[in-house]
Amino acid sequence: MSxxxxxxxxxxxxxxxxxxxxxxxxxxHGTSVSPATGAVVAAWDVGFEVAPGEALGIVGESGSGKSxxxxxxxxDERPSRGSAYLSAYDDGRTDVLALDDGARRRLRIDRxxxxxxxxxxxxxxxxxxxGNIAERLTAAGGRHFGRIRERAAELLELTEVPLSRMxxxxxxxxxxMRQRVQIAKALANRPPVLLLDExxxxxxxxxxxxxxxxxxxxxxxxxxxxxxxxxxFGVIEMLTRRVMVMQHGRVVETGxxxxxxxxxQHPYSQxxxxxxxx
Amino acid sequence: MRTVTELAGTGGxxxxxxxxxxxxxxxxxxxxxxxxxxxxxxGSREMPVARGWGSGGLxxxxxxxxxxxxxxxxxxxxxxxxxxxxxxxxxxxxxGCEEETDTRRATLIQSRHxxxxxxxxxxxxLVLQVPVPEPLRAVEHDVREQRRMHxxxxxxxxxxxxxxxxxxxxxxxxxxxxxxxxxxxxxISPTPIPRFDVPKLDQAEHLTxxxxxxxxxxxAVPPHTRVEPLVFEDVPFEVEHTPGAACRHxxxxxxxxxxxxSMDGAVAWVCSDTDFCTRNREVR
Amino acid sequence: MGYSxxxxxxxxxxxxxxxVERRRYGGASAWLGIDQITGRxxxxxxxxxxxxxxxxxxxxxxxxxxxxxxVQEAAQxxxxxxxxxxxxxxxxxxxxxxxxxxxxxxxxxRNPPGSQLLGRTLDYVGRLLDLMxxxxxxxxxxxxxxxxxxxxxxxxxxxxxxPTANDHVxxxxxPTANDHVxxxxxxxxxxxxxxxxxxxxxxxxxxxxxxxxxVVDRRTEGDPEPYDITRAPIRPGVPRSARLTAMARAxxxxxxxxxxxxxxxxxxHNHEFPGEVRHGALPVRVRHPLTGAPVTVTEVRVTxxxxxxxxxxxxxxxxxxxxxxxxxxxxxxxxxxAMAGLDLLVHxxxxxxxxxxxxxxxxxxxxxxxxxxxLKLPHYVDFRSVLDRKRAVRAAMEEAVAx
Numbered sequence: 001m002s003x004x005x006x007x008x009x010x011x012x013x014x015x016x017x018x019x020x021x022x023x024x025x026x027x028x029h030g031t032s033v034s035p036a037t038g039a040v041v042a043a044w045d046v047g048f049e050v051a052p053g054e055a056l057g058i059v060g061e062s063g064s065g066k067s068x069x070x071x072x073x074x075x076d077e078r079p080s081r082g083s084a085y086l087s088a089y090d091d092g093r094t095d096v097l098a099l100d101d102g103a104r105r106r107l108r109i110d111r112x113x114x115x116x117x118x119x120x121x122x123x124x125x126x127x128x129x130x131g132n133i134a135e136r137l138t139a140a141g142g143r144h145f146g147r148i149r150e151r152a153a154e155l156l157e158l159t160e161v162p163l164s165r166m167x168x169x170x171x172x173x174x175x176x177m178r179q180r181v182q183i184a185k186a187l188a189n190r191p192p193v194l195l196l197d198e199x200x201x202x203x204x205x206x207x208x209x210x211x212x213x214x215x216x217x218x219x220x221x222x223x224x225x226x227x228x229x230x231x232x233f234g235v236i237e238m239l240t241r242r243v244m245v246m247q248h249g250r251v252v253e254t255g256x257x258x259x260x261x262x263x264x265q266h267p268y269s270q271x272x273x274x275x276x277x278x
Numbered sequence: 279m280r281t282v283t284e285l286a287g288t289g290g291x292x293x294x295x296x297x298x299x300x301x302x303x304x305x306x307x308x309x310x311x312x313x314x315x316x317x318x319x320x321g322s323r324e325m326p327v328a329r330g331w332g333s334g335g336l337x338x339x340x341x342x343x344x345x346x347x348x349x350x351x352x353x354x355x356x357x358x359x360x361x362x363x364x365x366x367x368x369x370x371x372x373x374g375c376e377e378e379t380d381t382r383r384a385t386l387i388q389s390r391h392x393x394x395x396x397x398x399x400x401x402x403x404l405v406l407q408v409p410v411p412e413p414l415r416a417v418e419h420d421v422r423e424q425r426r427m428h429x430x431x432x433x434x435x436x437x438x439x440x441x442x443x444x445x446x447x448x449x450x451x452x453x454x455x456x457x458x459x460x461x462x463x464x465x466i467s468p469t470p471i472p473r474f475d476v477p478k479l480d481q482a483e484h485l486t487x488x489x490x491x492x493x494x495x496x497x498a499v500p501p502h503t504r505v506e507p508l509v510f511e512d513v514p515f516e517v518e519h520t521p522g523a524a525c526r527h528x529x530x531x532x533x534x535x536x537x538x539x540s541m542d543g544a545v546a547w548v549c550s551d552t553d554f555c556t557r558n559r560e561v562r
Numbered sequence: 563m564g565y566s567x568x569x570x571x572x573x574x575x576x577x578x579x580x581x582v583e584r585r586r587y588g589g590a591s592a593w594l595g596i597d598q599i600t601g602r603x604x605x606x607x608x609x610x611x612x613x614x615x616x617x618x619x620x621x622x623x624x625x626x627x628x629x630x631x632x633v634q635e636a637a638q639x640x641x642x643x644x645x646x647x648x649x650x651x652x653x654x655x656x657x658x659x660x661x662x663x664x665x666x667x668x669x670x671x672r673n674p675p676g677s678q679l680l681g682r683t684l685d686y687v688g689r690l691l692d693l694m695x696x697x698x699x700x701x702x703x704x705x706x707x708x709x710x711x712x713x714x715x716x717x718x719x720x721x722x723x724x725p726t727a728n729d730h731v732x733x734x735x736x737p738t739a740n741d742h743v744x745x746x747x748x749x750x751x752x753x754x755x756x757x758x759x760x761x762x763x764x765x766x767x768x769x770x771x772x773x774x775x776x777v778v779d780r781r782t783e784g785d786p787e788p789y790d791i792t793r794a795p796i797r798p799g800v801p802r803s804a805r806l807t808a809m810a811r812a813x814x815x816x817x818x819x820x821x822x823x824x825x826x827x828x829x830x831h832n833h834e835f836p837g838e839v840r841h842g843a844l845p846v847r848v849r850h851p852l853t854g855a856p857v858t859v860t861e862v863r864v865t866x867x868x869x870x871x872x873x874x875x876x877x878x879x880x881x882x883x884x885x886x887x888x889x890x891x892x893x894x895x896x897x898x899x900a901m902a903g904l905d906l907l908v909h910x911x912x913x914x915x916x917x918x919x920x921x922x923x924x925x926x927x928x929x930x931x932x933x934x935x936x937l938k939l940p941h942y943v944d945f946r947s948v949l950d951r952k953r954a955v956r957a958a959m960e961e962a963v964a965x
Contacts, residue, residue: 101430102430105432106430127438127442130441130445131438131445134437134441135434135438136434138441143437143510144510144511145441145511145513148441148510167445167446293646294646295645296645296646296647299645319794319795320795321792322795323644323645323792324638324642324644324928325642326642328931328932329929329932330929330934330935331936353939353940354940357571359940360571360575360940361939362571364571367572392943409933409936419916420798420916421798421923422798422799447958448959449955449958451955452951453944453948453950454944455944470944470947472943473947492932494795495795516954518946518947519950520950536942536946537949550942550943
């Protein structure tokens with residue numbers, strides 16, 4: 001198989017789950033709220049594949065459903081329907097969305113890692129940078145203090161965090177530095193799939209540029225399959241080769257990132273591109 | 279149909295614990311033995327001692343003890359302390375079993391904070407009083423989340439705690455009540471026994487039952503069960519030890535010694551296990 | 563007598579017990595009769611029954627005397643006593659509408675249906691230490707109120723089933739001295755007693771608010787059988803009946819503290835309106851073992867509160883109000899009001915914060931004070947372990963400095 005992650009027919013509805021909730025929602029209706037039931041169709045019929053070493057972007061405004069898709073794939077919430085497969089789990093034969101909570105949580109240890117917009121969502125701020133990475137390493141069975149220290153140092157070096165800060169609580173770090181620690185933690189057990197949710201949103205422009213540079217280098221070097229969720233075409237352009245545009249819970253356009261930026265077809269894509277080009 | 283009087287049964291001498299409740303405790307204890315280290319919730323009753331004063335250990339002991347038993351009760355290793363004496367007279371008065379201080383002859387031992395120095399046998403049962411049963415409380419406040427962590431064997435945050443301790447202090451600072459993995463599955467607090475006593479739980483001949491009355495849980499370490507303190511492979515588990523210390527009564531150096539300070543700064547040491555100390559003196 | 567000498571523990575315990583008994587049975591003062599305690603210290607007896615979780619005025623009075631007036635200790639005695647007695651029957655559910663009131667106030671309306679009944683309350687009696695000599699006070703009472711009827715002891719209603727105190731019911735919201743309701747449940751004062759016509763069982767404000775469409779209805783079928791917290795451990799996620807039982811047995815001060823502390827939390831508390839504050843008697847019925855018919859075996863006095871609060875969260879129905887419920891044994895309004903407030907607080911919190919856990923696990927006075935006081939027990943084995951680690955840390959620090 002050529003993919004590391006495959007998602008099929010993913011949907012997430014808040015409120016009544018039945019088919020009554022679907023009609024009247026989507027981009028052509030300009031809403032994701034069902035007129036019949038009031039349910040919110042946050043995402044519907046979303047599918048994609050990501051190959052090792054490849055990065056896929058999901059772009060859209062807030063409320064477009066892009067973060068819902070990411071949270072469902074990550075296991076932070078359960079989708080209403082759809083399936084997802086990881087080549088690194090049971091050779092891609094098992095729908096990981098159907099696994100029980102414990103098994104899903106274990107996937108997060110070394111198969112699928114997530115970097116959140118807010119470092120506090122992925123880190124314990126009162127724990128040291130090294131300790132945060134140790135959480136992942138011990139979850140994967142690491143029991144040798146010396147080797148845990150070595151690996152944590154290696155990861156902090158990789159994400160350009162000064163080793164002198166390794167034993168300081170993350171709370172004492174700047175926003176950009178926290179995000180680098182979160183990336184180090186996500187990479188701790190060499191996951192084949194990495195999900196990035198607005199990884200630079202909320203950082204100052206110059207700091208964000210540094211983190212983006214780091215991420216681009218890492219994605220090129222590590223051979224990881226990445227999904228990058230962002231409202232910002234600038235981020236998508238820098239990190240991804242392919243992109244999906246989402247609006248009101250549906251995918252409205254997919255394509256190669258540079259081509260789509262060059263020649264967006266869907267009016268919504270055109271608007272997003274225009275906004276990014278400023 | 280039975281009358282209310284029949285339902286109420288005969289008056290008889292009033293116990294401190296009704297029979298149905300004892301059965302419930304036994305059922306919980308059996309579940310605990312079947313799932314080593316798992317904290318079995320039970321409908322803990324109020325006892326004639328305050329919550330936190332051995333009400334859990336007392337319920338377990340009362341559910342197990344019979345008139346033919348020889349009961350030893352110790353607190354801090356001592357048979358003669360006020361709390362041990364009080365619990366012993368309560369059970370003996372209730373059941374009519376024999377009081378015992380000699381560890382070797384006791385069939386049932388209720389203890390607070392110690393495991394006797396003399397190794398226990400398969401025909402003996404140890405009941406430990408538990409003030410705080412939940413080891414995860416050190417890292418997690420929410421009891422629902424604690425249950426999830428146990429269910430999913432998600433103990434990474436305990437390891438992080440250990441990692442942080444070593445980074446900050448250079449040594450593991452957790453003193454008594456050292457968290458342990460039972461049978462490679464469940465994390466327990468072995469009650470505030472000193473680290474010195476933790477190895478005695480590993481592959482022991484005897485059954486240990488832990489009763490937490492206030493928090494309404496019973497758990498167990500059955501005989502021949504692995505009990506491993508949470509430690510990194512390359513940072514050895516340290517037990518309490520003071521070089522040169524010896525019991526001033528019996529001269530023992532390998533028992534658990536407690537300090538007897540004096541205002542002039544001189545420190546003497548005595549065995550905390552008074553039964554062991556007495557017999558050790560006789561041997562000398 | 564050593565605190566924990568090698569063999570002196572038993573003797574020390576016996577000696578302590580002797581000193582306690584000397585205080586309990588000895589001394590020069592007059593012996594305190596059970597009827598004096600139930601009659602003169604009724605509110606303390608009520609608290610013991612509430613926190614002990616057992617309606618038994620005479621046992622509670624006995625416990626209070628044994629505990630030298632320590633309510634907490636007396637409640638502990640009652641709880642331990644409960645563990646020794648078998649359960650011969652379970653009472654039938656009783657609707658709170660059957661509550662026969664001796665006091666009912668509703669701060670939410672001036673003239674609520676069913677009227678206000680101020681009843682016996684300390685609320686408006688001057689909070690001044692009464693220094694009048696007892697014989698003068700008795701003579702004054704005799705002169706002002708030469709009622710042939712003796713004032714019953716606080717817990718007598720279980721004996722005769724009817725409160726006969728001189729309670730005042732009015733229809734206009736102002737208690738007046740001359741409107742009397744006699745104890746047999748029939749109106750004597752000739753005034754509007756509400757929809758039922760029975761001023762002792764006034765209609766509920768909740769019913770009115772429901773008919774106005776002003777309260778959300780969150781009755782569910784999910785909690786049909788009351789959760790018995792004395793038989794099953796309580797933990798977050800238990801049904802509401804478990805939460806209410808836990809609070810009914812909670813320590814009054816702890817409930818008041820938690821409620822009060824939450825009033826300082828932004829977003830945690832609006833201004834509540836107790837729609838009902840009731841004190842009265844409820845029948846206890848069990849099924850007759852031969853006929854199977856429900857039989858009233860006794861009555862219990864309870865305080866009941868339904869407190870109303872505003873809904874203002876985004877996910878709440880902001881066009882309506884919601885209701886919290888409190889009920890406890892005896893006359894203890896501050897407990898029932900705090901309980902009702904916390905019931906609603908936990909519901910509205912919906913797991914956002916740890917307040918549910920706090921309510922379920924930290925309010926029991928017997929557990930809290932037992933754990934606190936256990937600190938007095940010998941801890942020298944673990945203290946030695948702590949000292950050992952402190953020395954280890956010190957050695958590690960010195961080593962680090964040397965390097």
